[in-house]
Amino acid sequence: VGVTAYGVRPRLRDESPARRWQLPWRENGWQWLRAAGGGVLATAVTGWPVAGLLTLAGVVALPRLLGRDKQAEARTGKLEAVAVWAEMLRDTLSAAAGLEQAIVATAPVAPLALREETARLAAVIEDGRPLGEALRTFADDVDDATCDMVTAALVLAAEHQARQLAPLLGQLALSTREQVTMRLKTEAGRGRVRTSVRVITCTTLGMAVGLVLLNRSYLAPYTTAEGQVVLAGVGGLFSLAFWWLMKIATLEEESRVLKGARPGVAAR
Template identity: 50%
Template sequence: MLGQAAAQRQQVARVEGIAGWTEMLRDTLAAAAGIEQTIIATADTAPEAVRPQVRALAVRISAGQRLPDALRHLADELDDATADLVIASLILASERQGRRLGPVLDALAATARAHVEMRQRIDAGRARVRTTVRVVVITTVSFAGGLVLLNPEFLSPYDTWRGQLVLMLIGTVFAGAFTWLGRMARLEQPARILAGPGLSVDPTRLKGGEARKAVT
């Protein structure tokens, strides 16, 4: 609960990195390069947030792994719904020889940028909630720790089995309250389209049909 802000910033940075990499793919494809060559060419210059995963993808492609399989591995590594849209478009284009991948990547890059802006606005609105969570958690833990260290006699009734039962009930209530506060401060992630065994791609599930255009 105390580290949610850092996790949210990391997620936003990853989506922004996906948007930047998508734009790089679009621009490199405009030079009539193939998908494999485009990925390899952008591996060393990809945004820092996704560079390790893109480099690993380029290594797998250079080692002879099939592009769809390598891309599904990348989707599993990134674990992001926005990345799934881009990767699904690449998979469909590689399997069905899509000729309009450039415009599709352009639209997906714009979508990723819009997701970044939306998450930043939501994150700013949740900042007050996260501050409240930190204050409540730190105050509660500090108070309990202070009683144990400074006034253990006050807690002596809890040494009996009845006291332990009451303490367990109190702990359950606090755990439930902390969980509830954590959920209030957490930004829910959209469902992925490449999740699950096999990471199969269903063109009918792609948002707005953008990626379907890559196969027409």
């Protein structure tokens, strides 16, 4: 229980460029080390090999199910950033600025979720790269279906002289904000499900730990081979239920429009 709680709790991360590439490996490595340590500890305390395996699986899977959905939060934040940036471009274009000038002008003040990508886009535009190619590279950098819609409108305007770009960007920003509102409502419903899962999981784990520590004689049947098989079956049912909850709580993202749209990528 303690190891699982340690895995669930939020932790501050060092996002400096020198360490960012190391974070995924370090996080996964420490997670598996904690899981292995929890499994060995559970086996040593109870004497049940199945308890060690279930603890290992719990330490790996439960933090994702019981903790905050960071991927969904990042996706919502990116949607909001796309809407704000589209409105910035719309307002800048309405002031009689060209498309390239509008992109370069809005890049330094773009929302944080998009600032790094917009800064790279502005840099390649200032280096003289064709605007359409630079926008397709930008779309691959962001890797978001909603941002693809905004970028596709910019590509059409850059390569085919599309008219009414500013009103189109305004409509795209409005639809993106509607998506954000819908996702926030969905997340509120998922939050209630997660709370119920936390209560059930903590109650079950607390009762199991209490029986192990205070009433070992009640669990004596599990020390036999048949008892271990039964324990594995119970643990398998819980694992199946948690997997199903995780599956129904995951939102499927729409497919991208400009995926692999760069000339070099398409040719490969």
